[in-house]
Amino acid sequence: MAAERTDVVIAGGGFAGLALGIALRQSLGASFGILIADPFIDRPADARASAIAAAARRLFESIGVWGAVAEAAQPILDMEVSDSRLADRVRPVFLTFGGEILPGEPFAHIIENCDLIEALTAKARELGITLKACAVTGFDAGSGSIAVECADATASAARLLVAADGARSVRSRSATNSTPRCSRARAGARRRA
Ligand SMILES: Cc1cc2nc3c(=O)[nH]c(=O)nc-3n(C[C@H](O)[C@H](O)[C@H](O)COP(=O)(O)OP(=O)(O)OC[C@H]3O[C@@H](n4cnc5c(N)ncnc54)[C@H](O)[C@@H]3O)c2cc1C
Numbered sequence: 001m002a003a004e005r006t007d008v009v010i011a012g013g014g015f016a017g018l019a020l021g022i023a024l025r026q027s028l029g030a031s032f033g034i035l036i037a038d039p040f041i042d043r044p045a046d047a048r049a050s051a052i053a054a055a056a057r058r059l060f061e062s063i064g065v066w067g068a069v070a071e072a073a074q075p076i077l078d079m080e081v082s083d084s085r086l087a088d089r090v091r092p093v094f095l096t097f098g099g100e101i102l103p104g105e106p107f108a109h110i111i112e113n114c115d116l117i118e119a120l121t122a123k124a125r126e127l128g129i130t131l132k133a134c135a136v137t138g139f140d141a142g143s144g145s146i147a148v149e150c151a152d153a154t155a156s157a158a159r160l161l162v163a164a165d166g167a168r169s170v171r172s173r174s175a176t177n178s179t180p181r182c183s184r185a186r187a188g189a190r191r192r193a
Contacts, residue, residue: 003155006033009148010162011136013038014046015113017164018120022063025127035158036124037132037150038165044121046113051076053108054101060116068119075106136165 008024010017013036021036040046052060052073060066078098084091101107124131134150145157163169 003147003157004035005145005157006035006130007158008032008034008160008162009136009146009156009158010034010036010164011038011148012036012162012164012166012169013041013117013121013124013131014164014166015050015116015120017162018117018124019059019063019065020162020164021129022065022120022123022127025124025129026063030128033130035130035132035156037134037136037148039133039135039151041131041133042121043133044114044117046117048113049110050113050116051108051110052116054105057109063123065116065119065123068122069111069115072115073109073111076108076110077106136161 010021017036017038021034024032024034057066060069076097079096080093081095082091082093097107099107121131132150134152134154136148137151138149139161140147140149141161145159146161148156148158148161150156
């Protein structure tokens with residue numbers, strides 16, 4: 001079967017993969033082909049909530065997604081971190097966060113992950129990004145393109161494969177032979193030469 005051709009395949013439709021796909025489509029236009037593959041597309045299974053820092057919230061605003069979830073998000077006005085039990089008489093505080101980035105702009109918001117994933121998925125679909133409910137199972141980087149294999153036995157030929165399959169990214173590990181880490185000394189984006 002002939003592989004479907006596209007410009008970029010993004011393996012992983014979490015916050016990172018969906019936001020990247022949306023930003024690429026908005027920046028590069030409809031002629032730039034984007035495919036996001038994730039087995040959990042359209043059935044978010046993430047029951048967690050996240051603290052979205054102001055910088056990340058601004059990114060979601062600029063790609064036109066935050067408005068859809070703003071009412072469900074709760075501003076975090078201050079936070080105290082203590083390694084103690086609720087019932088302890090003395091509860092030493094080790095770390096505090098608080099204040100506003102700008103007047104009226106809290107330093108973070110708490111939000112249920114599935115709400116944000118649903119809003120990102122809806123925006124990606126509205127922009128015509130191809131969403132595939134399937135895991136990326138492997139790839140073969142040839143000279144002109146990357147052959148990307150999916151669990152449903154289909155294949156895509158892409159100019160770029162992005163590993164957005166989470167902190168313990170299997171796709172990234174198989175490309176670099178190491179698990180991506182972010183040490184205190186090297187925080188930030190890592191680019192391979
Ligand atoms: C307990 C806990 C609490 C956290 N709290 C916060 C918080 O408060 N604030 C915060 O900013 N961050 C928090 N994080 C980190 C948070 O998980 C990440 O910031 C965020 O989810 C990262 O998004 P992501 O898209 O990189 O990865 P993920 O959310 O992990 O998404 C990865 C996606 O890749 C998909 N996938 C996996 N394998 C494949 C494959 N082979 N092919 C295709 N798709 C694949 C998965 O189905 C998933 O949808 C927390 C993490 C944990 C574990």
